[in-house]
Amino acid sequence: MSIDVRRRARLPAWLLALTFTTFTFATDDYVIAGVLPALSADLGVSEAMGGQLVTAFSLAFALAAPVASVVTATWSRRALLACALGLFVAANAAAAFTGSYAVLLGLRVLAAVAAAAVVPAAYAIATSAAPEGRQGSYLALVMGGLTGSLTFGVPLGTWVGGAFGWQATFGLGAALGLVALAAVMVTLPGLPPQPAMPIRERLAPLARPQVLLGLLGIVAIVLGSMMVLSYLAPFLRDLAGAGPVELGWVFVLAGLAGLAGGQLGGRAADRWGASRAMTAGVAAFAAVMAALTFCQILRPVPLLALLPLLLLWAGASWWIPPPAQARMIALAGPAAPQALALNSSAVYVGVSCGAALGGLVLETYGSGWLPAAAVCVELVALALFRAADRGRAGAMPPGNPSAPQG
Structure with a gap:
């Protein structure tokens, strides 16, 4: 192996710190599901009411991300991450000692605001500080913290909650936040803030039709995936007779497949261009969904026979976000940090709409x-991205190398 190849293979410590940071925030968001029964019983609320802690986190994140991106645009990245992580640690530490549902709800909103400030900033740092030609790979690694939380963080938090009480789960979140804060402060290089400019000028690129079409495409991509993921339990029960134990193993294996898919999607974005890589991911996702639809004719289908399709679905689902984010950066130009914040909001909108629309399909058609x-x-999402690419090509002077390939 040449010296150059070894240098390319070595990942900087700050990149691993950002990946651990996104892992921490995602674990804190998703782990509520693992401790919901005990938490609800202790606080004297129904499980449906306890589940609103997740809704509050998601809604606060979606609303706060674009606002935080504008407000903190001129802050140094180290100061931004330090303040937000400090708020996150404080919110989780307080949650570990509260016995009030209303107080806990407010603390979840504070944790979400911290996440909304940090996660888009982490994506922007990863792409701006990456070596030329590796932006997609660096972005995929930071986004891999989200997938890793489903595979490792949520099971760990659920075990801690079962062994020591649900309050300990929030204590774990605070501890992870402290580790992330220390890692970021020690490893993150001194990055300059965005140059000062009027807010209207800073946000002007976000009003471009191609950027808005791209955001709608992100909503559609996440919506299509969440329609199935939200109701995977009844889907696999009806198709393969799978129960909770089998479903648990499917989630673990799908998480691992998602980690691999995200890394491959990032590399594909670097090698093929963001638009081509994203198109390939959407096409693979659609093909898997078509195959699962066909499987209805053959039901019941053994779960082992379905497993390759389920793993391909997970891999394709997580293949798409890195090139989609890279493509959004290219579309937004100087407003890339704000576009990434809106992109994060679009993801949460897609999650909410996917669960709602999937529930309607489930109740109406099965x-x-x-x-x-x-x-x-997903085909609607692909059409939206194609329209955005055409708008981008029309707005760019001929031969501009930053135009997305597609």
Whole structure:
């Protein structure tokens, strides 16, 4: 192996610190599901009411991300991450000692505001500080913290909650936040803030039709995936007779497949261009959903026979975000940090709409039609991205190398 190849293979410590940071925030968001019964019983609320802690976190993140990106645009990146991580640690530490649902709800909103400030900034740092030609790979690694939380963080938090009480789960979140804060402060290089400019001028690129189309495409991509993921339990029960134990193993294996898919999607964005890589991911996702729809004719289908399709679905789902984010950066130009914040909001909108629309399909037509509906939504997403690419090409002077390939 040449010296140059070894240098390319060595990952900087700050990149690993940012990956651990996104892992921490995602674990804190998703782990509520693992301790929901005990938490609800202790606080004297229904499980449906306890589940609103997740809704509050998601809604606060979606609303706060674009605002935080504008407000903190001129802050140094180290100061931004230090303040937000400090707020996150404080919110989780306080949550570990509260016995009030209302107080806990407020603390979850504070934790979400901290996440909304940090996660888009972490994506922007990863792409801006990456070596030429490796932006997609660096972005995929930071986004891999989200997938890793589902595979490792949520099971760990659930075990801690089961062994020591649900309050200990929030204590774990505070501890992870402290580790992330220390890692970021020690390793993150001194990065300059964005240059000062009027807010209207800073946000002007976000009003471009191609950027808005790209954001709608992100909503559609996440919506299509969440239509199936939200109701995977009834879908696999009806198709393969899978129960909770089998479903647990499917989630673990799908998490690992998602980690691999995200890394491959980032590399593809670097090598093929963001638009081509994203198109390949959407096409693979649609093909898997079509195959799962066809499986309804053959039901019951053994779960082992379905597993390759489920792993391909997970890999394709997580292949798409890195090139989609890289493409959004190219579309937004100097407003890339704000676009990434809006992109994060679009993801949470897609999550909410996917669960709602998937529930409507489930109630009206049955679980077997969920993959077919997801295919339709993903094709809409592909059309939106194609329209955005055409708008980008029309707005760029000929030969501009930053235009997305596609």
